[in-house]
Amino acid sequence: MIIFSLMKKVLVAGGTGLIGTALVEQLIAHSGYSEIDCLVRKAGNWTNEKVKEHVVDFEQLAEQFPETPADCAFCCLGTTLKTAGSKERQYRIDHDYVVDFAQQCFNLGIKRFIVISSLGASVQTRNFYLRTKGDMERDCLAIGFESTIILRPSFLLGNRKEFRLWEKIAGVLIKGLRFLFVGKWNKYRGIHVDRIARRMIVLSLADQLPHSAIIESDKI
Numbered sequence: 001m002i003i004f005s006l007m008k009k010v011l012v013a014g015g016t017g018l019i020g021t022a023l024v025e026q027l028i029a030h031s032g033y034s035e036i037d038c039l040v041r042k043a044g045n046w047t048n049e050k051v052k053e054h055v056v057d058f059e060q061l062a063e064q065f066p067e068t069p070a071d072c073a074f075c076c077l078g079t080t081l082k083t084a085g086s087k088e089r090q091y092r093i094d095h096d097y098v099v100d101f102a103q104q105c106f107n108l109g110i111k112r113f114i115v116i117s118s119l120g121a122s123v124q125t126r127n128f129y130l131r132t133k134g135d136m137e138r139d140c141l142a143i144g145f146e147s148t149i150i151l152r153p154s155f156l157l158g159n160r161k162e163f164r165l166w167e168k169i170a171g172v173l174i175k176g177l178r179f180l181f182v183g184k185w186n187k188y189r190g191i192h193v194d195r196i197a198r199r200m201i202v203l204s205l206a207d208q209l210p211h212s213a214i215i216e217s218d219k220i
Contacts, residue, residue: 009035009069010204011110013101014076016045018158019116022197023074024051032205037066039101058097065104072204073105075115087128094132099139111146112209114200119154119217137214147209151196154217158193191217 010027014020015038027036028048036051039061043053056064058077077098084090102113121133137150199220203209 009071011037011070011073013039017076018156019193019196020076022193026197061100070110072112073110075101091132095136098136102140102143106143113145114149114203117150117152119152141212148212149203150214152216153191153196155190156193157190196220
């Protein structure tokens with residue numbers, strides 16, 4: 001049985017992306033949080049009094065990391081190959097930035113780390129993106145948090161700030177064909193970012209969590 005206790009402060013990286021925006025919005029609305037520290041590249045994303053923005057360069061995160069304690073850290077960092085411009089740059093963001101953020105959180109004394117990965121992540125796959133996520137999972141787990149929780153969502157449903165035609169088309173198809181995703185295929189269903197954010201908050205408030213856990217999309 002999971003027993004809940006209210007936390008006072010959390011740290012968020014990637015709070016302006018699709019999942020991160022949903023997460024911060026729900027954290028703001030939740031009475032259990034008095035302060036939400038968000039690491040951002042530029043200020044002005046959030047105006048709510050609960051949110052404190054820390055403008056950082058993720059290339060120099062160690063020198064700019066906020067030295068304020070938190071009960072839990074959330075990481076929603078990630079990009080696409082198109083946005084990154086190269087595989088090297090995508091790996092830098094999806095792996096290096098995430099692991100560096102995790103290490104800085106650990107150095108600060110944060111005990112609970114919740115990170116977004118991807119369905120199918122594996123260090124053994126030939127798929128570049130999924131191998132990147134697998135490497136990230138492996139290296140975050142090795143840091144040694146009291147609890148490291150990895151969420152592996154499937155195709156994300158929600159309203160992005162940037163328009164992506166292929167995602168709009170895929171989203172419509174996935175919603176229309178939901179009846180096909182049953183049994184062992186259930187985890188491949190599209191999942192709305194609000195649902196992911198809610199699960200992240202539930203996990204952050206749980207009094208007891210395993211040392212490590214990987215939660216597949218259908219279990220989110």
